[in-house]
Amino acid sequence: MTDGVIATDRRGKVILINSPAEKMLRVPHESVNGKAIIDVLDIADDYQFDNLMGQEAPITLDRSTVNERYILRVNFSVIQRETGFVNGVIAVLHDITDQEKVDQERRDFVSNVSHELRTPLTSMHSYLEALSDGAWQDPDLAPKFLEVTQNETERMIRLVNDLLKLSRMDGGREHLDKSFVNFTDFFNHIIDRFEMMKKDSIKFKRFISKEPVIIEIDEDKIMQVLDNIISNANKYSPDGGQISFFLKKFDNKIEVAISDEGLGIPKEDLDKVFDRFFRVDKARSREMGGTGLGLAIAREVIRAHGGEIWAESNRGKGTTVKFTLPYSELPEDDWE
Structure with missing residues (x-):
C-alpha cells in the first residue's frame, strides 16, 4: 500500500x-x-x-x-x-507533490502565454485604433505606427512558433535528422555569420583548434541552439566587451562554451534561465524582442542529442553558457 x-x-x-x-x-x-x-x-x-x-x-x-x-x-x-x-x-x-508541481507549471504556463500575447496585442490595438482615427493620414506618424504593428506581429509569430517547437518536443514528435558534421567548421561558420552583423565595439575571440571534430547532429537544430546563445551574448554585451568561443574535445563528448562580459546572472537564477518564459531582466528582454523560450528550446534540443547544457556566471562579470554533445572517434573510411 x-x-x-x-x-x-x-x-x-x-x-x-x-x-x-x-x-x-x-x-x-x-x-x-x-x-x-x-x-x-x-x-x-x-x-x-x-x-x-x-x-x-x-x-x-x-x-x-x-x-x-x-x-x-x-x-x-x-x-x-x-x-x-x-x-x-x-x-x-x-x-501529491508531483501532481501539484505539474498543475502549478500548467497554471504558470497559461498565465505566461496570456501575458506574452496580451502585451503585443494591446500595443497593436492601440496603434491600429490611432490609425483608424485618422493617424493614417499623417505622413510622419503613419509609417511609425505601421512599423510598430508589424514588429509586434512578428514577435507574436516568433512566440507561437517557439511554443509549437516545444509542444512537438514535449510530445516526442520532433524528429532529429542527424548527419555527420565537422563541428569545427560548423561552429566557425555560425560565428562568422554573427561577426559580420555584430556591433563594431564588440570583439569576438575564438579558442577553437583547427583539428576536425566529426560528430553526428541535427544541423538545423544545433544551429538554432547556437544562434540563440550567441544572439543573447551579443544583446547583453556592453560596448567594448568581448564574446569568447570555446570548443573542447574529450574521449566521449565535446564541450562548447560561449562567454560574454555582460551584467551576468544572479547565482539563484542560474538554474532558472532554461525554464520557459524565465527572464533575468524582463523589461529589457521584451524590449529586445525575446520570447523567453529560446534557452528552453536549446535545453530540449541538447537533451534530445544526449548532451547537457548549463550556465555559469559572476554577477557583473558576464555569463558563460556551456553544452556538451556525445562524441566518438569516427573511422576515417566512414567519414570519407
Whole structure:
C-alpha cells in the first residue's frame, strides 16, 4: 500500500498508523500513538476533531521547506457501526507533490502565454485604433505606427512558433535528422555569420583548434541552439566587451562554451534561465524582442542529442553558457 493510513478512536486519539503515513509525516509511530490526530497532522489551529467527522472535502497539508516542496492531501472517513455509533475516523494520506508541481507549471504556463500575447496585442490595438482615427493620414506618424504593428506581429509569430517547437518536443514528435558534421567548421561558420552583423565595439575571440571534430547532429537544430546563445551574448554585451568561443574535445563528448562580459546572472537564477518564459531582466528582454523560450528550446534540443547544457556566471562579470554533445572517434573510411 502506498497511501498513508491513520485510524483514531472516538475521542480522536491515534490508535493505528501505517509505515507510509509515518514516512509521509516523518514521525515514528511511537511518538504518534495516543496523540490527537489534529496535532499529528498539525491542523489544530484550523480544525477540531468534531470537524473532521463531517469533513467531506480533502485537506491539503503543505509541508514544504525552503529547500523542498512537499504537499500531502488527506481524506477523512468516519468509522461507524450499524447502530450509528461512531468509533473514530480514518485519514488516508496521498503525496501529491508531483501532481501539484505539474498543475502549478500548467497554471504558470497559461498565465505566461496570456501575458506574452496580451502585451503585443494591446500595443497593436492601440496603434491600429490611432490609425483608424485618422493617424493614417499623417505622413510622419503613419509609417511609425505601421512599423510598430508589424514588429509586434512578428514577435507574436516568433512566440507561437517557439511554443509549437516545444509542444512537438514535449510530445516526442520532433524528429532529429542527424548527419555527420565537422563541428569545427560548423561552429566557425555560425560565428562568422554573427561577426559580420555584430556591433563594431564588440570583439569576438575564438579558442577553437583547427583539428576536425566529426560528430553526428541535427544541423538545423544545433544551429538554432547556437544562434540563440550567441544572439543573447551579443544583446547583453556592453560596448567594448568581448564574446569568447570555446570548443573542447574529450574521449566521449565535446564541450562548447560561449562567454560574454555582460551584467551576468544572479547565482539563484542560474538554474532558472532554461525554464520557459524565465527572464533575468524582463523589461529589457521584451524590449529586445525575446520570447523567453529560446534557452528552453536549446535545453530540449541538447537533451534530445544526449548532451547537457548549463550556465555559469559572476554577477557583473558576464555569463558563460556551456553544452556538451556525445562524441566518438569516427573511422576515417566512414567519414570519407
